[in-house]
Amino acid sequence: xxxxxxxxxxxxxxxxxxxxxxxxxxxxxxxxxxxxxxxxxxxxxxxxxxxxxxxxxxxxxxxxxxxxxxxxxxxxxxxxxxxxxxxxxxxxxxxxxxx
Amino acid sequence: xxxxxxxxxxxxxxxxxxxxxxxxxxxxxxxxxxxxxxxxxxxxxxxxxxxxxxxxxxxxxxxxxxxxxxxxxxxxxxxxxxxxxxxxxxxxxxxxxxxxxxxxxxxxxxxxxxxxxxxxxxxxxxxxxxxxxxxxxxxxxxxxxxxxxxxxxxxxxxxxxxxxxxxxxxxxxxxxxxxxxxxxxxxxxxxxxxxxxxxxxxxxxxxxxxxxxxxxxxxxxxxxxxxxxxxxxxxxxxxxxxxxxxxxxxxxxxxxxxxxxxxxxxxxxxxxxxxxxxxxxxxxxxxxxxxxxxxxxxxxxxxxxxxxxxxxxxxxxxxxxxxxxxxxxxxxxxxxxxxxxxxxxxxxxxxxxxxxxxxxxxxxxxxxxxxxxxxxxxxxxxxxxxxxxxxxxxxxxxxxxxxxxxxxxxxxxxxxxxxxxxxxxxxxxxxxxxxxxxxxxxxxxxxxxxxxxxxxxxxxxxxxxxxxxxxxxxxxxxxxxxxxxxxxxxxxxxxxxxxxxxxxxxxxxxxxxxxxxxxxxxxxxxxxxxxxxxxxxxxxxxxxxxxxxxxxxx
Numbered sequence: 187x188x189x190x191x192x193x194x195x196x197x198x199x200x201x202x203x204x205x206x207x208x209x210x211x212x213x214x215x216x217x218x219x220x221x222x223x224x225x226x227x228x229x230x231x232x233x234x235x236x237x238x239x240x241x242x243x244x245x246x247x248x249x250x251x252x253x254x255x256x257x258x259x260x261x262x263x264x265x266x267x268x269x270x271x272x273x274x275x276x277x278x279x280x281x282x283x284x285x
Numbered sequence: 286x287x288x289x290x291x292x293x294x295x296x297x298x299x300x301x302x303x304x305x306x307x308x309x310x311x312x313x314x315x316x317x318x319x320x321x322x323x324x325x326x327x328x329x330x331x332x333x334x335x336x337x338x339x340x341x342x343x344x345x346x347x348x349x350x351x352x353x354x355x356x357x358x359x360x361x362x363x364x365x366x367x368x369x370x371x372x373x374x375x376x377x378x379x380x381x382x383x384x385x386x387x388x389x390x391x392x393x394x395x396x397x398x399x400x401x402x403x404x405x406x407x408x409x410x411x412x413x414x415x416x417x418x419x420x421x422x423x424x425x426x427x428x429x430x431x432x433x434x435x436x437x438x439x440x441x442x443x444x445x446x447x448x449x450x451x452x453x454x455x456x457x458x459x460x461x462x463x464x465x466x467x468x469x470x471x472x473x474x475x476x477x478x479x480x481x482x483x484x485x486x487x488x489x490x491x492x493x494x495x496x497x498x499x500x501x502x503x504x505x506x507x508x509x510x511x512x513x514x515x516x517x518x519x520x521x522x523x524x525x526x527x528x529x530x531x532x533x534x535x536x537x538x539x540x541x542x543x544x545x546x547x548x549x550x551x552x553x554x555x556x557x558x559x560x561x562x563x564x565x566x567x568x569x570x571x572x573x574x575x576x577x578x579x580x581x582x583x584x585x586x587x588x589x590x591x592x593x594x595x596x597x598x599x600x601x602x603x604x605x606x607x608x609x610x611x612x613x614x615x616x617x618x619x620x621x622x623x624x625x626x627x628x629x630x631x632x633x634x635x636x637x638x639x640x641x642x643x644x645x646x647x648x649x650x651x652x653x654x655x656x657x658x659x660x661x662x663x664x665x666x667x668x669x670x671x672x673x674x675x676x677x678x679x680x681x682x683x684x685x686x687x688x689x690x691x692x693x694x695x696x697x698x699x700x701x702x703x704x705x706x707x708x709x710x711x712x713x714x715x716x717x718x719x720x721x722x723x724x725x726x727x728x729x730x731x732x733x734x735x736x737x738x739x740x741x742x743x744x745x746x747x748x749x750x751x752x753x754x755x756x757x758x759x760x761x762x763x764x765x766x767x768x769x770x771x772x773x774x775x776x777x778x779x780x781x782x783x784x785x786x787x788x789x790x791x792x793x794x795x796x797x798x799x800x801x802x803x804x805x806x807x808x809x810x811x812x813x814x815x816x817x818x819x820x821x822x823x824x825x826x827x828x829x830x831x832x833x834x835x836x837x838x839x
Contacts (some may be wrong), residue, residue, distance in 0.1 A: 202489070270606075273600070273606055274603035276600075
């Protein structure tokens with residue numbers, strides 16, 4: 187598989203249009219109240235946008251296995267950042283006698 | 286000095302990358318990785334000198350207990366600018382950008398890096414970043430410490446935080462581009478026959494370093510942008526008064542900045558592996574495990590950042606986790622030290638200048654690494670946190686380790702880079718001065734820290750003066766030690782004896798080509814048929830077998 191396959195322009199415009207639509211959706215949702223789900227919904231939309239950009243705009247979909255592994259490792263490292271940081275936030279307790 | 290290869294030096298200077306073209310344009314628009322390495326060398330030396338001058342002023346202030354030379358605000362700016370210039374503009378790029386740029390393609394038998402234009406761009410980005418930070422210095426300096434802790438940096442500091450931070454943000458892209466370039470080069474441009482486990486350990490170390498550069502640097506860039514957003518627009522991210530969390534900054538900052546220590550030390554370890562094998566005349570002990578330990582350090586280095594935050598308000602349970610994980614990094618680091626020591630065992634050791642730096646590295650890095658284990662222990666860290674014990678610890682790793690490796694590498698590769706030899710006796714004197722000066726500067730700081738002297742103050746109780754005077758005296762020896770190589774290396778460019786192609790009788794493709802190398806490195810693409818450290822078959826260079834010459838085609 188070549189790394190230099192050029193996609194037809196309509197694919198790029200299609201992805202671009204979808205991204206714009208999702209941005210509009212994010213803006214609309216910001217004005218609605220879904221209670222505890224507010225953040226979750228915003229993050230789900232953001233994740234879909236990330237996937238679109240990575241697969242099509244960054245050409246990972248047509249790339250070799252090695253490039254895909256490197257792209258995936260970026261997300262794995264992001265999970266390390268989030269996971270270990272949350273290991274702090276989820277286990278913070280007040281010290282006895284300081285309240 | 287005994288130089289086996291000198292006899293073969295040519296009298297008329299053949300065409301090489303230095304004399305191929307002379308115009309200013311040919312340097313500033315060059316795509317030759319070797320010339321770009323030298324551009325980096327010039328930039329780095331400038332920033333190292335600047336950072337060193339700040340260190341001189343710091344040590345002068347600490348000669349007496351009273352804050353009599355500088356006001357506290359000025360002192361804050363001095364140690365901040367020292368840290369910023371040394372960490373971001375010298376230590377991080379030093380070995381990868383100078384020796385890595387120059388030798389990585391040579392070592393793998395390639396004609397250049399995979400993306401030569403990107404390589405030149407990375408130097409320009411580095412210089413622009415450095416100039417931004419230089420502007421911050423000239424405009425009045427920064428006083429936050431090189432760590433830019435919030436909310437001080439994002440809300441309260443009155444100094445030029447944004448300009449300095451922007452400089453670091455910009456230079457980060459240089460680091461990312463270098464990392465991408467090295468990874469692509471190592472994957473795609475190795476000479477025929479150069480399998481992964483025939484690669485020199487220098488190349489393995491740079492591969493591991495590049496992974497950290499690519500995966501870690503974006504996080505510091507984003508963190509700096511967040512500080513700027515809070516400072517400029519008042520958005521509450523790190524400031525607790527606005528609903529932010531200052532500890533979040535420390536998580537993000539150290540997620541990059543702890544692995545950044547390994548960006549500094551891993552390439553140094555690569556250099557040490559090359560020198561130890563060459564000057565012991567032995568195959569390196571435990572090649573595979575040294576290569577894998579580089580990757581292990583790169584990965585484990587990302588799991589330990591919370592040990593900088595034991596007293597910050599981080600959860601105690603997270604503290605326990607980070608403490609345990611920090612202990613793990615000791616394993617691959619110790620593997621390297623033991624393997625170098627085993628390489629020395631029963632080797633035919635020669636104490637040339639690069640080897641002196643290498644032996645210094647092994648001892649000093651071991652002290653730096655072991656005191657790191659003290660600091661990874663939760664209870665000990667509470668006692669010595671933010672004291673001179675920390676300052677001594679990281680200087681043992683960064684100066685005793687990284688700078689010794691950089692200087693060792695520079696002396697080892699200088700004859701290949703310029704085709705000239707430096708005065709060996711003077712170089713040995715400088716190496717000993719640096720070793721003695723370094724220990725006299727920083728060992729007293731372990732004691733000062735353990736006795737409770739906090740870092741980052743310009744005045745201190747009188748009982749600490751003797752140790753501080755010793756430290757300042759050591760710094761003056763260290764300073765002279767650093768000045769010497771700057772003098773004799775420049776002298777050697779014009780007056781040094783011709784080095785020949787392989788003055789150390791070293792193995793490796795980089796030593797099989799001409800000194801200084803031709804613009805395209807090799808006349809013919811070399812074909813590799815054996816491992817990188819075949820010292821068993823390569824005694825002195827004159828005794829190299831005809832088969833080897835034929836195989837290498839250079």
